[in-house]
Amino acid sequence: MLILASALAASPAVRAAEWSWAPTFGFWLDHDSNRYLAPGGVASEGMGMSLDLQLQYATERFSLALHPNVQLLRFDEPEFQGANDASLTGAANYLTGRSTLGLTTTLSDSSLLTTELPTTGLVQPGTRRREEDAGASWTYAQSETYALIVQASSTDVSFQSTLLPSETLLDYRGLSLSLTEQVQHSETLALFGTASASGFEEQGLPGTSRTDGLVVGFKRQLSERTTLSADAGVSRTTFLSLTSDGLLADLSLTRSSETGSLSLSASRNVAPVGFDEITQQDVLKASAQHNLSERLSASLALSINRYSSVFSIPGLITVDLPYLDRSYSQLTLGLNWQQTETWTIGMQASTTRFQGATVTTEEDWNLQLRMIWTPHGQSVSR
Numbered sequence: 001m002l003i004l005a006s007a008l009a010a011s012p013a014v015r016a017a018e019w020s021w022a023p024t025f026g027f028w029l030d031h032d033s034n035r036y037l038a039p040g041g042v043a044s045e046g047m048g049m050s051l052d053l054q055l056q057y058a059t060e061r062f063s064l065a066l067h068p069n070v071q072l073l074r075f076d077e078p079e080f081q082g083a084n085d086a087s088l089t090g091a092a093n094y095l096t097g098r099s100t101l102g103l104t105t106t107l108s109d110s111s112l113l114t115t116e117l118p119t120t121g122l123v124q125p126g127t128r129r130r131e132e133d134a135g136a137s138w139t140y141a142q143s144e145t146y147a148l149i150v151q152a153s154s155t156d157v158s159f160q161s162t163l164l165p166s167e168t169l170l171d172y173r174g175l176s177l178s179l180t181e182q183v184q185h186s187e188t189l190a191l192f193g194t195a196s197a198s199g200f201e202e203q204g205l206p207g208t209s210r211t212d213g214l215v216v217g218f219k220r221q222l223s224e225r226t227t228l229s230a231d232a233g234v235s236r237t238t239f240l241s242l243t244s245d246g247l248l249a250d251l252s253l254t255r256s257s258e259t260g261s262l263s264l265s266a267s268r269n270v271a272p273v274g275f276d277e278i279t280q281q282d283v284l285k286a287s288a289q290h291n292l293s294e295r296l297s298a299s300l301a302l303s304i305n306r307y308s309s310v311f312s313i314p315g316l317i318t319v320d321l322p323y324l325d326r327s328y329s330q331l332t333l334g335l336n337w338q339q340t341e342t343w344t345i346g347m348q349a350s351t352t353r354f355q356g357a358t359v360t361t362e363e364d365w366n367l368q369l370r371m372i373w374t375p376h377g378q379s380v381s382r
Contacts, residue, residue, distance in 0.1 A: 017059045022377030026050040028370035035080055035113070036123045037354045037362045044077040054377075061095045073113065081125055083111035099140045106133040112169075122169065127161040129169075149180040159274060169274035174200030188221040194231070200272050209239040209278045211270045213248050226255040237270050237310050239278055244310045246270065246280065260290035260297075270310060282306040299334040326356030344372040 028048050034041035048071060055066040071085040087108035094101045108131045112123045135153035142148055156173040176198035183191045196213045217231025232249045246268075253264045265285045273279055287301040306327040332350040339345055348368040355361040 017057060018379055018381045020054075020056045020058075020377060020379035022054045023375060024050075024052040024054075025373045025375075026052070026370060028368055030366055030368040032364065032366045034362060034364040035075070036125065037352070037364055039360050039362065041362070041364075042077060042079075044075050044080050046073060046075040046080070048073045063091075063093045065091045071110075073111065079125060081111075083113060083128075085110040099138060102135075102137040102139075104133075104135040106131065124161065124169075127159055127169070130158045130160065132156045145184050147182045147184070149178075149182060151178045151180070152176070157274065170203040172200055172202040172272040172274060174198060174272065190219045192217055192219070192231070194233075198271070202272050202274075202278075205239075205278075207240050209237060209272075211235055211237045215248050215250075217250070225257060226253075228253050235270055237278060239311065242311050246310070260288065262288045273307060275307065278310040279307050280310050282308075295338040297336050297338075299332075299336070301332045301334075302330070304329040326354070326359055329353050342374050342376065344374070346370045346372065 026049065030046050030048075031043065032046065033043050035044055035046070050069065050071040052069050053067070055068075057064040067089045069085075069087045071083075073083040073085070075082060085108075087106065087110065089106045090104065092103045108129070110129055112127050112129060133153065133155045135151070137149065137151045139150075140148045152175070154173075154175045158171040159169045176196065178194055178196040180192055180194040185191055193216045194214070196215075197210070199208050199210045201208050213233060213235040215231045215233030217229065219229040220227070222228055230249075230251045232247070235246045235248045237244045237246065248270075249266070249268045251264070251266045253262075255262045263286070265283075267283050268280065270278070270280050273281070282305070284304040285302070287299065289297060289299045291297045304327065308325045330350055330352045332348060334346060334348040336344055336346040346369075348370065349366070350368075351363070351365045353361070353363050
């Protein structure tokens with residue numbers, strides 16, 4: 001992607017350009033009752049620092065965005081190892097008269113407290129997740145009404161741990177392809193159909209799993225501030241001689257107002273998460289933000305993630321049986337005070353619950369005090 005970006009930036013069509021950057025610095029202290037969601041877990045205090053930087057380069061036809069992030073975590077209890085996390089995401093887009101080419105990439109090296117706690121709830125001491133993702137998309141406007149969208153992506157995830165291999169998450173990699181035809185029915189309504197195929201290899205499984213899907217859906221602008229999108233369809237997953245048919249679905253509702261915002265999303269898909277299992281994921285997320293005054297705002301967020309086996313055959317998987325059916329939920333309440341134009345002070349309280357058919361139910365609560373400094377961004381034109 002960076003090679004393409006350099007070539008495009010050097011072309012005559014993109015010489016008039018603008019660079020911009022905007023940093024964000026964060027610092028927080030917290031108390032957690034059971035940081036690793038482990039049976040008999042002990043309470044601990046922690047602190048963290050982060051640097052988030054948004055770099056952008058834009059011309060009439062080309063745009064490039066780089067987003068590096070660094071995070072440091074330290075804890076008072078010896079059993080909770082500190083973590084130095086880093087990630088870099090990039091995106092490039094090039095426009096022609098009737099088409100758009102987009103490229104994305106992500107590189108990250110993080111602790112499971114950063115990557116798994118908000119999703120699977122599986123947090124293990126001494127374990128880190130390394131991820132390399134890449135994606136490409138091409139959108140072609142066939143007419144004012146019809147558009148063709150082609151997408152491809154790859155992912156490679158590995159876990160490094162000081163624990164025994166049988167106690168860790170397992171590596172996986174895969175490739176996904178999709179083809180979408182979109183029809184702009186009116187100014188406020190778009191209809192689409194998508195055919196997709198994906199294949200994944202998972203450490204510990206004796207073969208490659210493949211999932212083919214077909215969905216239809218719509219995107220509707222209900223009002224100037226409210227958007228609704230939904231799709232549903234069928235999937236077929238094959239692994240060795242096994243076949244399983246399932247449901248694919250996505251729902252998203254967003255609304256904004258002068259005093260806040262509201263969002264709701266739900267989805268079902270088939271993809272690996274490192275459980276040594278072909279996994280179906282059900283995700284529900286809801287969040288709301290409301291400005292209580294000119295400087296004070298409140299937020300509320302709920303997320304529920306459920307993972308279950310695609311193939312319910314006793315004895316198919318001989319490792320990590322406790323991961324066949326499990327769910328993780330988190331409820332978060334936050335208050336933010338805009339001290340100045342660039343300084344924000346916030347407090348956040350959250351409670352989490354981890355449960356499953358064959359695992360011990362664990363609960364946790366966390367209280368966090370944070371400060372965020374967002375200095376004014378800068379831009380340079382040439």
